[in-house]
Amino acid sequence: MDEAFEIEAQALAQVLDELDYFQVLKIGQNASPPEIKSAYYRASRAYHPDRFSTLPAGELKDNIGRIYKRINEAYVCLRDDTKRTKYLADVLGPERQKKLRFVEASEQELKKEKEQEVGATPQGRKFYMAGLADMAAQRFAGAERNFKMALTYEPNNPNFKAKRDEAGKLIKNDMSIR
């Protein structure tokens, strides 16, 4: 085993919990997907546990295991465009220390988000969908009416409000053109 590598692995393991994923993969925060992938391959070449399978159990082996698991964790987050955007905002924000390790929204939260998008009540959804159909057919007045109806079932749905306002604006534009 290369002595320089041993020192590097130990140092990296020590500061691992203070690094963000970009630092773990040794890339810039604006790295492109191909750059992320080749950084991941580079890191795998150095730290993949298979390379060390004959190494006796001990601190070095544990450290390598810990580092490699974090490399995988970093890759899983950064290779996904949506996750990477959110993660970048997280680590640039004031709560950086707490958000170094990306935690996905739970399924319940995602379900809630989706409900906000298309409606949590059957009637709300129905009027919202009708409104979208009106928008697509450029019947803006009808769309606004449907979104308003949807809002009577779910008065706090931000998505419904946004759509109502959008339809309202389009009605005005439509009128001014005529």
Place this chain on the structure above:
Amino acid sequence: MAEPDDIAIGIDLGTSYSCVSIIENGQTTVIPNEWGERTHASVVSFLEDGTVLVGNSAKRNIITNADNTVYSAKRLIGRFYFSDEVKKAQAVMPYKIIEGENNSVRIQIRDNVYSLPEISALVLKEMKSIVENYLGHEVEKAVVTVPAYFNDNQRQATKDAGRIAGLDVLRILNEPTAGALAYGFGKDITQKIAVYDLGGGTFDISILEIGKDVFEVLSTAGDTYLGGDDFDDRIMTWLAEGFLKQNGIDLRLNKYCLQMLKEASERAKIDVGRDGSAKIRVEGICQDPSGKVMDLNATLTEAEFNRMVMDLVQRTFKVCDEALQSAKMTTQDLDAVILVGGPTRLPIIRTSVKHYFGKDVMAGIDPDEVVAMGAAIQANSLQDAKSNHYLLDVTPLTLRVGTVGGYTDKIIDKNTPIPIERSKSYTTNRDGQEKVKIRVYQGESSKAAECEMLGEFEFSGFRIGYRGEVRIEVTFEIDTNGIVNVTAADVETGQKTSCTIRLSSGLTEDMIKVAKEKNARATLARGEAAA
């Protein structure tokens, strides 16, 4: 190159057949047994004199020594006694399947009771001894393959089988990944390939990106209830129903007739694939009520066979769709398709796969041997610090924890590269609480009942405090074998807590120790070569 005494073997432990390979003088070599057979039926027959027969000669005992001959053990390994697969097996297997402790499955042979890992360990012992006979010295290190879609219970049980057989299992390797390794690639260009792996009892599809020295699995999907055996079953049903219509006797009601029928069906499948039609003739399959001995005669054409199995073939493509979707790819993005597993020899599979992927398939390496060869390559590279390729594999199933009301919450997504870990905090919800119980599942549904339960972990030994005061951080780890480890620590003190697994299909350390001694004592009978 690994030292001779340091040699590690690659074992493909299949549902129907197993195969063993090593790297010798830089060449990947499949090791034949003393009769030149390169693949060996995964059948274990317990003889009257206490010896154990494994392989193709044991397979012939399925009819003559039916109660004491175990086959298709891989269909049962790592399953709970209450699972559908076990119920189904009980109806058709001639050997006795009974319930062991903790909902586990056991097999009773005369007065002896065996766990599934013990049965598989006897197959592994045979593979080990084939290599030892060939090399003239002992081997103990091995890479053993499993279907990529095997869950944690099944992987753990396979690893236990290796330990019981006295093997140091360096790695539990996914079969399609092994297939890709055997084909090598790894030239200077990056390629995206699909491995279509239809075995005796399972189907897997893996999508890989292969660079100069990297094998990266992008996604994997599978069906552990679909394989060549199901093709045999279709022929069997067709034969049995034809016979019933003609003679008014249902051959399936007698386990002895059923085995003859099964054997004839497997042969017919192979014949129809090779020759375009199969003549089926079983003399003396049963007696009619007056005691007259009856024969079974039938001819199976390729067109008829294709009609029988078309829906099974279509089912594999649903799984392929899923894998491609996970990899965010279409068939057009692929550079090559590899075929793995004996049933991929069938023209119906070749043509359908070619049609589905829109490109010619690669089948240069014998599909029965390719997995064992890949395992040997990985075994060799794990022994060699200067190894020049890296395998980046994934977990096939989403890891979940049980929540209130029969629901589950995602911990680690499917197709996440391994090894990986994720922690989750739990707080106590009663004053003076001493234990925290966590149920762990694998599967793609948010409902616990639709997932496979891995076990119930009970943590204790943390501080006792008021409700909500004690926080426990539970870490879920999936290692390079795809095996799940769960540990917990008190957040404030960092004190690791002790863990008991309360519900599990697995074996305890003590049970493995006893089984290992039993396996070491077992004498492998040397039967004559298969006809």
